[in-house]
Amino acid sequence: MMQTSVHKSEKMPWRKTKRWWFWLMLFLMMGTLMFIFYYSTTEVWPLSRSSESCNNLTTAYDFFPAYPHPYGFIMDEPHRCRQERPFLVLMIPVAPHNRGARDVIRMTWGKNTTVQGHVVSYYFLLGLSEEGDGAEVLEEQLLDESWRHHDILQSDFMDSYKNLTIKTMVMFEWLNSHCPNTSYAMKIDADIFLNVHNLVLMLMTAPRHLFMTGCVAWGSAVLRDHDSKWYMPVSAFPESIYPPYALGLGYVFSMDLPIKILEASLHIKAIYLEDVYVGLCMRQLGVTLTDPPHSGLFRVSTPFFAGSCYWSTVITSMLQDSDQLRDVWEIYQTQLLNGC
């Protein structure tokens, strides 16, 4: 009797602890599963991304941006590229109001103008901000920013998610007419970590002609779900698989391609997914995309537990937003100091 009661009183709290552990483990497992699910979906459906909010694509107009069209530049750097003759030009699409993202890039991966003895320069690509509250003030601030930094190109189409294809095509036009002595250009989003050093190293041994690389999607399914950010109706694109294309977050190309892509674009109706559209132009040209030398260089997402030399081994890695770049850049500098 006595023995059992002692036994019991000893066992009770253990049971409680056990139950507590059970719930804790269950909670952790659910969390892990949700985490894995989130990351696997971002890996599986990377496609093109933008910091702009999700959109309601209902009219045909939304799927077919107004291109070709003779867009002009309100803010330009008409002579800089010709004079500087950079080896590599980084072209960064960014919304007019996103001054914060531009400033972070100017202090991080945009800062070094000479990498491995090669001149590298960058330009921000803007459209027009929507009319309304503060649009005029914003334009004035942009003029001031452009005067200070000489890195802003603003074209006269409405800057919006659905117009990103216009931005990309205007980028090819600008590169083609302003950078005759440049070997490579890269289109890169503002919320990306870029290791310019590794990029230049890769380009030093890359082909100079008909070359495009990045995260290449070979045979992505066309998304027919109306709720998807990348929804594409059959009427706009009847095939069920996209031709190979480089994900819009960051792709590099040799400078013989812009004029060729522009010529191809005259034969293909522009669709709103800018990276897919460039892929369609590449198919029209019969130019095959190139995979990077190894798969770890262009990362669609940043692993939760990035290794101790992660930032010094990649070329691009997607971040949550451009604010994160400031912190990540410090970690990268530390990794360099630690001999990575």
Ligand SMILES: *[C@@H]1O[C@H](CO)[C@@H](O)[C@H](O)[C@H]1NC(C)=O
């Ligand atoms: C999208 O827009 C259409 C018409 O403008 C509207 O009827 C529909 O409810 C909207 N859908 C969503 C999900 O907002």
Ligand SMILES: *[C@@H]1O[C@H](CO)[C@@H](O)[C@H](O)[C@H]1NC(C)=O
């Ligand atoms: C710029 O390049 C030099 C030499 O390549 C390097 O030591 C330095 O860390 C770089 N600075 C930044 C901000 O990347």
Ligand SMILES: *[C@@H]1O[C@H](CO)[C@@H](O)[C@H](O)[C@H]1NC(C)=O
């Ligand atoms: C795209 O830009 C054109 C030209 O500025 C404009 O007419 C159109 O409304 C824009 N579309 C969207 C969805 O912003």
Ligand SMILES: *[C@@H]1O[C@H](CO)[C@@H](O)[C@H](O)[C@H]1NC(C)=O
């Ligand atoms: C610069 O570009 C022009 C026009 O494409 C070309 O004729 C010239 O040879 C180039 N110069 C150098 C140094 O690459």
